[in-house]
Amino acid sequence: MSPDKKSMVAQVWRQLPFFVWLIALWMLLWGQFTVVAFLTGLIAAVVVTRVFQLPPVELSGRVNLWYGLVFVVAFVGALIRGSLTVAVQVLDPRRYPGTAVIAVPLVIDDDVILAHTAVTASLIPGSLIIDVDRDRRVLYLHVVGVRSEADVEAQRQSVLRWERRIVNAVGSRAQVARIREAVS
Template identity: 35%
Template sequence: MISTFAWLVLVWLMLWGSADIGLVLLGAVVAAGVLLLYPLPPVRSRLLRRPHRLVGLGAYLVADLVSSGLRVAWDALRYGRKVRAAVVAVPVLSDEDYVIATAANLLSLGPGKFVLQLDRRERVFYVYALGVRSDAEVDRARADVLGLQRRVIKAFGEPG
């Protein structure tokens, strides 16, 4: 609550582009009014319960960004315009919307793969994967997406 109040005051000051005492007081009044008129539901953060999983997810993402960047560059140099791609169906491993959205966004962050569509009813990600030339590479792309989902679930999902 206090952090939200401070953030609202800071946003107010940034909007006005000044930080004199009158604007700070007016920002405090506006922030208090917003928080009283529109109370926010309590948020239970899972980040502090499993920081080691979050660090592991971050390390995995950095390694994946580097390796997929190198893989895309190699494919572009080697095959040029003849680089092949595939749309791979990958099962969604979680029922929690924020976990699914986080996994989809993190997957689309790096080069070479992104989520084209999410079928919630069938629980399937349709992932566009660049540089797929064989069934083994399709399996590798599917395994990469499943591995990322597992890491996101371990970092943010319900314990289980």
């Protein structure tokens, strides 16, 4: 096989998870897991990747199932806890839940990790990403339920824990080493 063909095969192999994700997303949006939904999702994925010339997403090629499971379990727990906390804050008329806008500088300089961390932080009730400084790797969040500087710092550490979980689940070995170095 010529070097050009090897390079092309390697590029297709690296992009395959993204392509599969587009097909799965299509099927989830239609709520059907049929051959027809798969084929139309395949067509949609081809159109999206060819019409919108997006830069290639460089994935690490590493997935740690244990840390992926840890992430999912922690995420579901955070969703439940966040929903209950916000519900209590809304239903208790005696207390005004304090709010703040906080900056969270991330450790890893990677667009995919930054995006996953931002989406995760936004999906948990009580916080919302309002801005991202990609060049400096800083997420700006609006958070509800803060009353002190300790609450702000706890929220900041929570976002950094999500970044660690994501890196441990899908980050490269260099990113895992960097995140562990930053913790110690």
